[in-house]
Amino acid sequence: SYVLTQPPSVSVAPGKTARITCGGNNIGSKSVHWYQQKPGQAPVLVIYYDSDRPSGIPERFSGSNSGNTATLTISRVEAGDEADYYCQVWDSSSDHAVFGGGTQLTVL
Amino acid sequence: QITLKESGPTLVKPTQTLTLTCTFSGFSLSTSGVGVGWIRQPPGKALEWLALIYWNDDKRYSPSLKSRLTITKDTSKNQVVLTMTNMDPVDTATYYCALRGPAARRANNWFDPWGQGTLVTVSS
Numbered sequence: 001s002y003v004l005t006q007p008p009s010v011s012v013a014p015g016k017t018a019r020i021t022c023g024g025n026n027i028g029s030k031s032v033h034w035y036q037q038k039p040g041q042a043p044v045l046v047i048y049y050d051s052d053r054p055s056g057i058p059e060r061f062s063g064s065n066s067g068n069t070a071t072l073t074i075s076r077v078e079a080g081d082e083a084d085y086y087c088q089v090w091d092s093s094s095d096h097a098v099f100g101g102g103t104q105l106t107v108l
Numbered sequence: 109q110i111t112l113k114e115s116g117p118t119l120v121k122p123t124q125t126l127t128l129t130c131t132f133s134g135f136s137l138s139t140s141g142v143g144v145g146w147i148r149q150p151p152g153k154a155l156e157w158l159a160l161i162y163w164n165d166d167k168r169y170s171p172s173l174k175s176r177l178t179i180t181k182d183t184s185k186n187q188v189v190l191t192m193t194n195m196d197p198v199d200t201a202t203y204y205c206a207l208r209g210p211a212a213r214r215a216n217n218w219f220d221p222w223g224q225g226t227l228v229t230v231s232s
Contacts, residue, residue, distance in 0.1 A: 033219075042224055
């Protein structure tokens with residue numbers, strides 16, 4: 001079964017850049033999607049197809065994917081970005097979705 | 109505007125069968141390419157994908173839960189139903205339904221938007 005590994009937590013000062021990683025075996029060959037979940041709310045898609053942003057998502061959110069690591073980058077971090085972030089892929093070999101363990105982003 | 113909303117019991121007893129309904133609007137499950145999935149999240153824990161049903165009634169299940177899950181659709185009612193048998197306290201979670209994103213290939217499936225979720229507690 002395919003496994004996605006995320007750091008449990010990332011901390012960043014306001015105005016700085018946060019990078020949240022998602023590790024998986026040859027993840028660069030898959031499409032990675034990212035979700036933001038604030039406390040008590042449902043997840044919201046912030047990046048799909050590795051680096052595409054849905055309408056309404058600020059340009060500060062970007063993504064990349066290569067080798068064994070995908071990265072969600074949040075530039076000029078704001079207090080409102082504080083949330084849990086999850087990566088997700090579709091495992092074609094077994095035809096099911098896989099989520100990472102989530103990363104809690106703390107804005108200092 | 110696309111919306112999804114989950115409904116079902118808030119409390120079930122161990123060994124019982126859980127039935128959840130996702131009622132949606134703004135799209136049709138008879139349209140080619142459309143799919144609706146279920147994802148759950150135990151309190152304080154990560155998201156876990158459960159199942160997905162496509163417009164053509166093709167279905168996919170989590171390998172670890174496949175024996176306990178059934179997903180069906182009622183296109184006329186704009187509903188998707190998930191049943192999970194033999195419920196256990198570890199199945200206590202918020203259950204979400206979500207629309208499959210318009211990926212050209214199933215290998216790129218993502219979910220957007222999501223319903224608000226419904227908390228199901230399993231306890232005697």
